Amino acid sequence: MCDLGRVLRLDARRSALLFAVPVLAAIGVAAAWRTLIPGVAYWDDAVMAVSASARVLGPAAAAFAAWVGMRERRLDYLRGLTVRSPATGPLLDLALLTATTLAAYGLVTVVIAGQTVLREEAGRLRPLGLLVGAATLLLYVVSGYLAGRLLPRPLIVPATAVAAALWAWLRHDGHSWWRLLPPADLGHVELFTYPRTGVLAHQVLWSLSLSTALVLGYVLAAGRRELSTLPLAVPLATALVVAAVSTKRLHDYDGAAVLPSPTGLACREWPLTVCVHPALRTALPSLVAEVTPLAARLTGTPGAFIRVEQRPAHEPVSIEGGVAHIHLSDLANGYEQRVEDEIRGGLVDERACADPRRARSAAYTLMVNAWLLDHEPQNAPGTAAARRFASWDEQQRRAWLRLHFADYRRCALVESHFR
Amino acid sequence: MIADVSTIVARGMGIRRGGRWILRPAVFGITGGVIGFAGPRGAGKTCLLSTFATLRRPHVGALEILGHDTGNPAGLRAARALLGYLPGDFAWAADLRVGDFVAYAGYYKRVPAGAVEAALDRFELRDVASMSLSMLPADMRLRAGLAATCVHRPRLVLLDEPFAAIDGGTGDRTEDRAGDKTGEKAVDKAMELWPVIRSLAPTVLVTASAADRLVGRCDRIFTLARGRLTEPAVETGPSHRSAPRPAPPVRSRRAPGRTRPQRIGAGV
Numbered sequence: 117m118c119d120l121g122r123v124l125r126l127d128a129r130r131s132a133l134l135f136a137v138p139v140l141a142a143i144g145v146a147a148a149w150r151t152l153i154p155g156v157a158y159w160d161d162a163v164m165a166v167s168a169s170a171r172v173l174g175p176a177a178a179a180f181a182a183w184v185g186m187r188e189r190r191l192d193y194l195r196g197l198t199v200r201s202p203a204t205g206p207l208l209d210l211a212l213l214t215a216t217t218l219a220a221y222g223l224v225t226v227v228i229a230g231q232t233v234l235r236e237e238a239g240r241l242r243p244l245g246l247l248v249g250a251a252t253l254l255l256y257v258v259s260g261y262l263a264g265r266l267l268p269r270p271l272i273v274p275a276t277a278v279a280a281a282l283w284a285w286l287r288h289d290g291h292s293w294w295r296l297l298p299p300a301d302l303g304h305v306e307l308f309t310y311p312r313t314g315v316l317a318h319q320v321l322w323s324l325s326l327s328t329a330l331v332l333g334y335v336l337a338a339g340r341r342e343l344s345t346l347p348l349a350v351p352l353a354t355a356l357v358v359a360a361v362s363t364k365r366l367h368d369y370d371g372a373a374v375l376p377s378p379t380g381l382a383c384r385e386w387p388l389t390v391c392v393h394p395a396l397r398t399a400l401p402s403l404v405a406e407v408t409p410l411a412a413r414l415t416g417t418p419g420a421f422i423r424v425e426q427r428p429a430h431e432p433v434s435i436e437g438g439v440a441h442i443h444l445s446d447l448a449n450g451y452e453q454r455v456e457d458e459i460r461g462g463l464v465d466e467r468a469c470a471d472p473r474r475a476r477s478a479a480y481t482l483m484v485n486a487w488l489l490d491h492e493p494q495n496a497p498g499t500a501a502a503r504r505f506a507s508w509d510e511q512q513r514r515a516w517l518r519l520h521f522a523d524y525r526r527c528a529l530v531e532s533h534f535r
Numbered sequence: 536m537i538a539d540v541s542t543i544v545a546r547g548m549g550i551r552r553g554g555r556w557i558l559r560p561a562v563f564g565i566t567g568g569v570i571g572f573a574g575p576r577g578a579g580k581t582c583l584l585s586t587f588a589t590l591r592r593p594h595v596g597a598l599e600i601l602g603h604d605t606g607n608p609a610g611l612r613a614a615r616a617l618l619g620y621l622p623g624d625f626a627w628a629a630d631l632r633v634g635d636f637v638a639y640a641g642y643y644k645r646v647p648a649g650a651v652e653a654a655l656d657r658f659e660l661r662d663v664a665s666m667s668l669s670m671l672p673a674d675m676r677l678r679a680g681l682a683a684t685c686v687h688r689p690r691l692v693l694l695d696e697p698f699a700a701i702d703g704g705t706g707d708r709t710e711d712r713a714g715d716k717t718g719e720k721a722v723d724k725a726m727e728l729w730p731v732i733r734s735l736a737p738t739v740l741v742t743a744s745a746a747d748r749l750v751g752r753c754d755r756i757f758t759l760a761r762g763r764l765t766e767p768a769v770e771t772g773p774s775h776r777s778a779p780r781p782a783p784p785v786r787s788r789r790a791p792g793r794t795r796p797q798r799i800g801a802g803v
Contacts, residue, residue, distance in 0.1 A: 123642045126635055190622075192590055194683065198643040199616040205643070339608065 127208060131184050133216045140176055140220035145227050147172035152228070153304050155447025157235035158395035160305040160377075163245035166221075166228045170252040171299040173224070175280035177217040177253055178260030182276035184209060185264025201345075203335040206265060210331065213257045221253055238394035244316040251323035252298040256280055258327045262334055296366045298323045302373045306445060307393040308428035309374040318362040325358035381426065389423040392444060396426070399447050406452035407440075410459060413488050413514055417521040419463045424455075435462050456489055468527035480529035487513060501534035541566050541599075542691050542738040543587060548596035550579065550586050556762035557582045560595055563764065565740070569733055571749030572742045574759035580742040581623065583759060584693050587740065588620035601690055616644075619689035619736070621680050623696040633671070633679045634664035637686055644687035651686060658682040658731070673701040674728060685735050692736040696743060698728070 128134065148169035153161050188195075188209055195205030225246060260276045287295040295301055298319045305311055332352040339345035381391035384400040388408050392399060407424055414420045421440040427433065433441050440459045444451060464485070469478040483502055486492065508516065517524065520533045541564035549560035557579030574580045585591050586598070589605050601617050603610035631639070634655065641651045655661050658678045668676050677697055685692060729752050732739055743749050746767065749756050758765050 119638070119642045122635070123639055126631060126639055130630065190624075193585075193588065193620045193622050194640050195643050196590055197588060197615045197618060197620055199612065199645045200643060 124208060124212060128212055131187070131209075131212065133212055136180055136216050137219045137223070140173060140180070140217060141223035143176050144169040144173040144220055144224035148224050148228050151304070153306075153446045155399075155451075156307070156395050157232045157238065158305070158307060158393075159232060159239035159241045160245070160310045161239075161395075162228050162232040163242055164302055164305045164311060166225050167245050167249035167252075168299070168301065169221075169224050170249040170256070171284040171301065173217075173221065174253055174256035174284065174299055175277045177213075177220075178256040178263075178280040179273050179277035181213050181217075181257045181260030182264030183273045184213060185261040186268040186270070186272055187264075189265060189268040201335070201339060203338040206261070206334065206338070207331075210258060210261055213261060214254055217253045217257050218250055221250055235398070238397070239310070242311070242313075242316070244313060244320065245311060248298060248300075248316050248319045248323075251320045251327070255298065255323040255327045255330075258330045262330060265334075293367045293369065293371050295371060296369060296373055297363070300373065304445075305374055306429055307395055307426075308377055308379055310377040311374050312369065312372070315366065315369055315373050318365045321358055322362040322366065325355040325362065328352075329355040329359060376428065391424065392426040396444060396447060399444070399451065402452050403455060406456055407459065409490060410456055410488055413517065414463075415514070416518045419521060419525070421459075424459070433458050433462050435459065453489075460485055460489060464525055465527050471527075474527055476531075477527050477529050480533075481524060481527050484517070484524055484529070499531060501531040504534050542601055543740075544599040545593075546597045546599075548586075548593045548598050550582060550591070551594040552579065552582050558586075558759065558764060559762040561764055565738065565755075567737045568754035569739045569741060569752065571746070571753035571756040572740060572759055573744070573746035573749055573756060574742070576744060578759045579762075580759055581695050583764075584620070584695050584740065584742055585622075587691075588618060588693050589615055590620070616687075617689055618691040618693065619684035619687070620693040621684040621695065621697065623699055630667055630669060632665055632667050633660050633682075636668060636679055637682045640683035641686045646687050650688075654682040654686040657685075677701060677728065678731070681731065681735065689736050690738065692739045694732065694739065694741045697732070697741060698743070698748075701728075 148165045151165040151168045185206075188205065191205065196202050198204060229241075260280065263276050264272050284299050284301070287297070288301050296315060296319065300315075300319060302311065329352055332348050332355065336345050336348055336352065379393060382394040382397040382400065383389055383391040384404050388404055388411050390400055390404050390407065392403065403424070411421055419435055421435050421438050423439045425439055425441055426444050427441045429443055429445060431441070433443060435441070440462070442455050442458050444455060464481055468474060469481055471478075480501065483505060487505075505513070505516075516534075520529065523529050523533055543565040545561060545563050547560045547562060548558065550557040572580050572583065582591065586593055587600070589598075589600065589611055592605075598605045599610075600614035603614040603617075605611045605614050634651070637654050637660070638651045641654075655664050658681055660675075660678055660682055663671060663675060663679075668679055671679070677700065680697075681694075684694075732741065741749065741753065746756055746758055755766065758767055
């Protein structure tokens with residue numbers, strides 16, 4: 117054991133593994149950060165972001181593994197001419213590379229999990245999601261190492277990186293089932309959804325079984341089908357069967373990787389009730405401050421609301437029974453205005469306003485919108501009606517809106533409405 | 536018939552690389568002593584040596600090392616346990632300490648405790664065991680390489696151009712520039728290592744770029760060129776006269792394969 121430790125330490129030093137960990141971790145953190153929903157601390161999204169970092173981290177790890185594999189071929193005169201199994205050296209290399217890559221992946225996980233916890237996280241941590249990324253990286257490392265070992269030419273390093281990146285990139289944004297093959301591009305796991313456990317489990321199995329098959333195949337080949345290695349054919353066949361079954365199962369999901377997740381809302385009750393997904397609870401104060409003036413101006417009209425509720429992306433927005441339903445996918449800059457615009461968009465018949473014959477009415481509607489949203493009026497018509505509306509105080513405008521809300525909603529305002 | 540004592544027996548063995556014959560199918564046997572293989576750059580000496588080292592498989596024919604058929608897994612493993620191979624370039628180990636380097640080799644050779652220390656003593660490396668290889672002069676690096684190669688006391692040692700790093704591959708004082716003391720020193724150091732090389736194992740195979748580098752130092756010299764291995768008639772040097780003459784390779788059965796194999800060496 118002591119000798120093995122010495123050999124591992126020497127191999128680690130020669131392969132600059134300690135240097136590789138922070139480099140790979142930095143690549144992984146950058147990739148995962150890019151995938152996070154801005155401003156949202158949602159465990160399912162965080163876990164999938166960590167897992168998705170394998171799409172970038174994987175090709176880098178594969179290229180590094182190919183470099184090590186190519187480089188270590190030169191040691192065959194020591195490690196190949198051994199009384200141990202000829203696969204001993206490569207297996208030790210793979211163990212070190214796997215440890216290095218998983219250490220980098222661990223750092224990525226710690227960083228992303230840390231920021232999720234610090235931002236009052238919501239949702240449920242699913243360790244299976246983290247396993248998907250780890251298993252995917254293992255497959256990348258094994259493939260890259262064996263490529264470098266079997267084709268020990270300097271070109272194999274960039275070729276491995278390109279091939280690995282293409283495998284991830286060619287399935288980007290697709291909707292077919294094979295985008296679920298690791299490294300899957302599931303994009304953001306939106307609020308009110310969660311990744312299907314079955315998909316995650318089969319992705320883990322797919323990566324692990326293929327990695328196992330590759331390693332066992334290599335050991336069998338390296339042993340030149342020695343009798344002592346022949347029993348490995350059984351686990352090799354098993355691994356291939358598991359990979360085939362996992363592929364079939366992933367195929368059966370038909371690209372549907374997430375399911376709706378019923379979630380209770382986090383609310384703020386005063387002066388207006390605003391309820392959002394718990395992952396967005398930090399946005400409540402600013403949302404309340406933003407929509408309260410709008411709610412006050414709509415008081416007494418059919419568009420009045422006293423409650424704002426976030427809805428999943430697939431449900432329509434509306435104002436019904438005093439409740440304004442909104443969408444809010446993230447907390448990127450300007451999210452308060454986006455919510456307000458969404459509520460306001462539910463008040464007016466936008467199709468009617470798009471009619472060129474109603475250009476003047478549309479202009480009046482925009483003028484009223486600007487007041488409702490506290491914006492500066494843009495391109496206000498230079499008519500007496502517009503000047504009159506501009507001269508009214510807040511109470512006069514609210515009274516006017518209560519009278520003419522129906523015309524405002526139908527985008528049918530004319531000059532006479534402002535007398 | 537090939538002598539029973541042959542260390543290496545090739546039966547119709549042919550080696551190809553990059554679509555050309557490095558060694559056309561040949562029948563030969565190599566017995567004990569220091570055997571030289573000379574050939575110009577690109578002739579395939581390294582390829583031939585790595586085939587003897589079982590790192591490559593022959594394209595055709597059979598190869599026996601120390602009585603073990605390398606064509607079957609058990610024989611291959613047994614042969615590998617008995618041989619040591621040092622390629623021309625082992626620069627990968629430059630940042631390793633001498634002691635670590637030899638211990639690294641010892642792990643893969645599964646040598647008993649104390650064998651590494653014994654190898655360091657045998658090759659007079661004790662004083663530099665804690666120094667990194669890159670800090671050592673070329674002849675000491677070669678000693679470290681030899682210690683790693685022979686840590687398990689092999690019966691067959693294969694050395695690929697061992698002196699190339701020391702004397703630049705010339706091996707001859709007359710080729711040095713006039714007054715070039717550095718060149719002369721290097722050649723002297725290389726000469727000092729020959730007794731060490733002779734003591735490595737019962738059979739030692741050494742390659743060099745030219746046959747005259749090996750004359751007087753090897754018991755037999757083969758030349759590899761254009762896919763043919765020949766044993767030219769060369770004058771024997773003092774070391775040769777003092778060394779036990781190895782048994783010559785002897786007549787072999789017809790080797791398998793369509794190509795008629797070469798028969799190499801006296802009596803073939």
